[in-house]
Amino acid sequence: MKYTLLGSNSGRNAGDAAILSAVIDEFSRVDPDAEFFVPTTNMEFVRRSYAHLDGRVRPVNILPYTGSVRLLGPTTMAAMARSDATLICDGIIFDVRLFNPAFNFLITLVGLAPWARLVRTQLFGYCMGIGPLRTASGRRFTRWVGKYCREMLVRETDSRDLLLASGVDPSKVSVWADVAFVTRPAAPERVDRILSDLGLPLDEPLVGVNVTRYIGDWVATGGLDQAGFLEQFREVFAKLRARLAPARLVLICTQRMDLGFAQQLREAIGDAALPILINDPALEDGTGYDCHDLMGVMGRLELFIGMRLHSLILASAMKTPIVGIV
Missing domain, CATH: 3.40.50.2000 (Glycogen Phosphorylase B;)
Structure with a gap:
């Protein structure tokens, strides 16, 4: 199986990095041959962190010169087209500075969600944190992304409640936990x-x-x-x-x-x-x-x-x- 992992994958935030590491570790434990495409502005971070996995984790360059704005761009879209599933990880669905795509992830997911259906990659929200969602536009965009997700797994009840209040289909939403809990500590x-x-x-x-x-x-x-x-x-x-x-x-x-x-x-x-x-x-x-x-x-x-x-x-x-x- 091949996966594209959508999140804040620059390595500058320990929480985001822990989520990425835990997702890769857990999926690899179930499927040792799993391959991962990781959109990132820091290619070296991904290469260095996962060099031991023999090329199964591939950084996807989303720096502006690739034509990308945050996650939205040709490199991420190409990775999704090659993937069996695309996972929205981390807490990237929020409406702070919603209409600034250089800052906000949700506005870029609005374009990537229908693309997932077009290229037949299954779209999942995976152990996400949701919010804040303080605006009608933020809730509308969240509902739009949810429309294209097969399931939306969240890490706590507040995130579930925000999805339901935004009009996401309740049958798609379930509460799990934050995947960072199973990150490996240093020796x-x-x-x-x-x-x-x-x-x-x-x-x-x-x-x-x-x-x-x-x-x-x-x-x-x-x-x-x-x-x-x-x-x-x-x-x-x-x-x-x-x-x-x-x-x-x-x-x-x-x-x-x-x-x-x-x-x-x-x-x-x-x-x-x-x-x-x-x-x-x-x-x-x-x-x-x-x-x-x-x-x-x-x-x-x-x-x-x-x-x-x-x-x-x-x-x-x-x-x-x-x-x-x-």
Whole structure:
């Protein structure tokens, strides 16, 4: 079987990368000869991550010079035409900046969904997260995509409810789970090396903290801006240190774009030595790691406090106690 995997596959977000890895691992476990086409703006990430699978995972270039806008373009369409099934993975059905195809995935799926039927590739929503869907257009486009899907499997009940409220056929919708829960963590010896590189002891308790820069956009704050949030979090961080001593704290960025915000937080705290673990294996200074590395480190934590959904999912998968900040 051949599959095209539609998602945010650049490797810059540990949650997205974990979903991609888990889908490929699970399908390969059932069918060791399965082949995958992965539309991506980062060909090297896909090649490097799946080099061990002997060419069964093929990156599909969707950079603008290929004529692609996000997922919509000739390279993705050609991959779908060669596939037995096309899976919409990840949380790419939302209506934030809906009519900006350089940002929004849903607007591109509006074109790809009927194309799937035309080229006779079965279209599935696979363990998706849905939303936000705050506009009539967003709900209408979601219903349109659902019309062409054979099934739409979602990861939680809120996503199911959004699909049903958008008018998607209820017989197609079922609740499963987030596939990132079954992502493989890094080997223990690699985790030891990562902790050593970060200057963290192997024999002392550790607490991880994850923050996102999406303050006031994806994350509702009740009118609190980034500066106000930083000040509040600085105070919280000081209390955490006092209450959790002698545990060491480490900032964990599951999305590369959050690094600047994490650095601002570190500066506000006044601790230049506070380690930051970053999801981005392409960082030239060698301080970036991948989703498997982050999971391995999360498994060594006594507690994980996170804002991003998949930071909490990956920590939970490692049976680490979590506190979610919404």
